[in-house]
Amino acid sequence: MRCAVLGDPIAHSLSPALHRAGYAAVGLDWTYDAHRVAAGGLRAFVEVLDPSWRGLSLTMPLKREGLELAAEASPVARLAGAANTLLIVGDALHADNTDVPGAVSALRSRYDGPVTGGTVLGGGATAASMALALCELGARSITLLVRSPGRAADTLAALDRHPGRPQVTVGSLADDPVVGDVVVSTLPHEAQSEDLVERCTRVPVVFDVVYDPWPTPLAASAADRPLVTGHDLLLRQAALQFERFTGLGAPVEAMRAALPQH
Template sequence: MRCAVLGDPVAHSLSPVLHRAAYDATGLDWRYDALRVAAGGLEGLVAGLGEEWRGLSVTMPLKREALDVAAEASPVAELAGAANTLVRGTAGWSADNTDVPGAVAALRERLPSPPVVATILGGGATAASTALALCELGAGSLTLLVRSPARAAETLAAIDAHRARPAVRVGSLETDDVVGDLVVSTIPAEAQSPGLVARCAGVPALFDVVYDPWPTPLVAAAGDRPLVTGLDLLVHQAALQFSLFTGLAAPLAEMRAAGEAALGRSR
């Protein structure tokens, strides 16, 4: 059986490390690769895959595109408006989103209590998934700080469709205050300006979805505040993918250890 992570860029992805570690730990003779697929190329790639292909991990810029190539989608993928997982079944490919439950698991693992008020930096597909995770944990107020309000439209629609219906405000990434129990950064490290880092200093907990380069400016300034990392998210969402692809329980500890070793660090 074969699986792969698809995206552009994709050479930096830790997904092959995590999934291969899971195969080794469970004795599966499966193959997992990284394939560069540009925006607009997912449908053609998927159509050409042979019967040996079982699962695909989908990263940027293909997460919203993945819904269009699937015969069916899970409720969470439909809610998020994006899929990071494609699983081949007897009826074709089905789309799922393990980013949302993966973020829920990562937040529960690292934070002393669920956040009630949070600020999310960015408005793309990952922002939508983390916002929905916060909804699942009971957050009642979310602020999205973005460069362009139009970029957050799909994320706002996803939050509005969640049964929790938290209060939501959209503000400027460049100027607005960062408030709440938690700040979630879904923006690249190079976009974390000194001014933005300073505005985040008063928030008591940080979730930065980036895992490389490390530490990001926000993480470097976090001090001893509770911290949820991109590796935490990656490991939990990959473990859920592994189970969807194989039908087996994921060896979470082995996957985490492989990711830490690949990045040359530990918690």
């Protein structure tokens, strides 16, 4: 059987190493590769897949596109408005989102304290999943800091669908405060300005979903605080994808061993 990760850019992805390590650990003769697919190109990619294909992992900028293409979607994918996982069943695509439960698991692996509120930096599909994960952990207030309010529209819609109906504030990345128990950054390395990092210093827990290049400026500033890394998130969400694709329990430690050491 064949699986792959799709996105643009994609050359940096560690997903092939993780999934291949998992297959080897359980004795599956499956393949998992990376394919560069630009925005708008997902439909053309899936239309030519043959019956040997089982699953697709989706990264930027395909997560919302993946949900739109699927015949069925899990409750969490519908809640997030985005799919990072497509299961291929016959001629149909089933959408799922392992980012939300993966983020919950990743954060709890590094921090067991209260999460009453938090700030998410960025407003894309990953930001929506991270904000929902904070809600799942008990956050009653979410602050979204974005370059422009329009970037937060889909994330706002996702949070409005959450049964906890958190209080949501939209602010500017340029100068608004970072508040709460956790700050989650979905921003690339180059967007983490010195001033923004300084505004994050009073938040007790840092969660940076980026893992290449590492460390990010935000991660480097968190030496004295709990730090949840992009590797933590990648491992936890990939383990859930592995289970969706194969129907087997994920060999988490074998998959963890395939990650580069920071």
